[in-house]
Amino acid sequence: MADARPTAPAAPAAAPVPPTPPVPLSALLARDDLALRQLAGPTGPDVVIHWAHTSEMADPFPYLLGGELLLTAGVQFPDAPSPDTFFDSYVARVVAAGGAALGFGLAPVHDSVPDALVTACATHGLPLLEVPPGTTFSGVARAVWQLMAQARLAELRRVTEAQRSLAAAAAHSDPVSSVLRRLAQRLGGHAVLYGPDGTGIAAAGRAPAPAATEALHKLAAVVRPAAPPGQAPTGPAPTAPARPASATDTADGVHLSAYALGSGEGFVLGVAAQRREGGDHTIASVGAVLLSLLTGEHHSGAGAARSSALVRLLLGATPEEVVPLLDTGDGTSGGTSGGTGDGTGDGTSGGERIVVHARPDRQTPDAVAAAALGTALGTPLVDLDPDGEVVRLLVPAGREPAPVPGWTLGVSAPAGPGGWPAADTQAARALARARATRVPLVRHGARPGLSELVPEAAARAHAQALLAPLAAQPALTDTLRTWLSLHGSWDRTAVALGVHRNTVRQRVARAALLLGADLDDPDVRMELWFALRHS
Incomplete structure (x- = not known):
């Protein structure tokens, strides 16, 4: 039997990775009921197995899938001659097949x-376990499956918690940075969003060494869609009609992943982590989907109509003339889709709108956060203050706008195109009041009052005369x-004005003077308030 020794083939470049969750070999050794003992080979958390398999074949190579703890009692092992050569060849074949560890059972064939x-296991770097006589191979296999079930449950729990955390981050007032930050925390690494031109526009987590950072940048170019017409490509020329949706690599000991965002705009999510664990790909994919929604542009007829409206305004058209273009595409047509042309078809009057002023509770908003807020309020007509x-x-x-977590809103009364500038002022004042009173949303009060009894022209004239001493000092x-x-x-x-309280005192005193x-005097205050409302 010893003369029919198989020859070990060259080991593959990478052993196949089974789809089952890995079990650390140390967890199996920690089971007191098994009493296993490691005699050779590497140790540590990176040494894992994916299942257990029993075989007494002299050459188990054809029967292994990779990742196994191979259990044997040495029934086919020779006593002599040339046992050293046999064992070296046997272990080499197990390693070539992707075996993760070898368990040798004592009794009834071998006493030790x-x-x-x-020696062979130490030479080839294969963990070797001693299975005592009181431990059955079926007991070892059952323990492996139990540990696998626990690992699978932990993996599912980790992925579920990560999904909830990322979804909550996407609802933040600064959604892109929040998603990247949560993603970096969940994966224990670095997350970066690359723009269509290949530059990093947002990142979170500790960045890896320069070599890994450069490799991640190049990996992002592999999955980035081809540059749109008129834009020079930033990555290597594609060799196939379609780019992969994701790609992985390793550089400087760091695991790298890149995901093309589904927005089609050329954005790419890059992830770098020291370890790659089960569920990481799923978590990163969830992050990629959320970032796709946050960065996506909707190319549609409605978008073209809004662009036309902007151009016409810049070229001198009045707001009333472009209202039909603004209404196209958001389901609130003022004179289209079954309306009567005067807004009566949808419950609005001639394209009436509400102006909303919003300010985030913490950080300064960016264009992506502003777009996300527009999505939350159901409008694509968004302007980020200079x-x-x-x-x-x-x-x-x-x-009707509702409060949005992370934002403070000021809401105007509904107004037609001609009244939008006044509504803009109403929203600004409502926002100032909301911030001062620390409430998430304040609406402009539109109910009629005593001031409605005075003709507007007369009220304005009175306000201009009364407030004339302050005309040259708008801050007052x-x-x-x-x-x-x-x-x-x-x-x-x-708080509302963003100045010191002493500045407020000085300005009010100066105005009074x-x-x-x-x-x-409450009568003076009432008269001034009336004038200020009509100024």
């Missing part, structure tokens, strides 16, 4: 593990208006 087998602090939106009058006018709206609260006025008015 052959020294030549221990200062980057306030987002302005035009919402169809039939959709704004401060007085906010201070009166907040019932004379210095602190809340300071210029007006020659006693601001402690």
